[in-house]
Amino acid sequence: MQKMPIWLFGNFLLLISPDSRGVETKGVPKGVEACLQAGKWLTEAEHEAGKGPQRSRINRCSLLPPLFDGCFFFLLGSFKGPTKDELARLLREGGGQLLSRQPKPDSDVTQTLNAAAYHAEPGSDQALCTQYIIYDPQGTYKPAVVRRGKVWSAPSTWIIDCIGAFSLLPVPQH
DSSP: OOOOOEEEETTEEEEOOTTOTTOOOTTSOHHHHHHHHHTSOOOSGGGOOSSHHHHHHHHHHTTOOOTTTTOEEEEESOOSSSOHHHHHHHHHHTTOEEOSSOOOTTOHHHHTOOOOOTTSOTTSGGGGOOEEEEEOTTSSOOOOOOEETTEEEEEHHHHHHHHHHTSOOOOOOO
16 A cells, blocks of 8 residues: 655645646645646645735744634534634634633623734724624524623624734624
């Protein structure tokens, strides 16, 4: 039995057979396709979309906190895509903490919490927000518009956009 090398390109795992040159690569990310064509590992940077991956690498190499450091998240209701489990994993791996109860915007305990979102734009109103109620914009559970003090509501798409840009982006108004 012949061994097949395993390549990891970003978060894309690919088993490569020794005779894989010239194989059909439909649906394979462009960077992986370029590696297959070249028959060797190529740097990811030239195949990345946007500046987010580069910002993430610089952040990691500088030993700075992860993207969601200082942020707490409550996942409201069910989620179709990404699923609740996938979102929870992304948030935890990004340094975020998951809340088991929905935060109450009017609670003194909530508003006196002494956490700060490390990657929030300094001086922005988002720099004061540390707790997010995340909901699926296509789902049935949608919170009333919450944007009080340290508690804001945001669609799950905002999480994905933040990860792609490696930045705490402004929360869209519902």
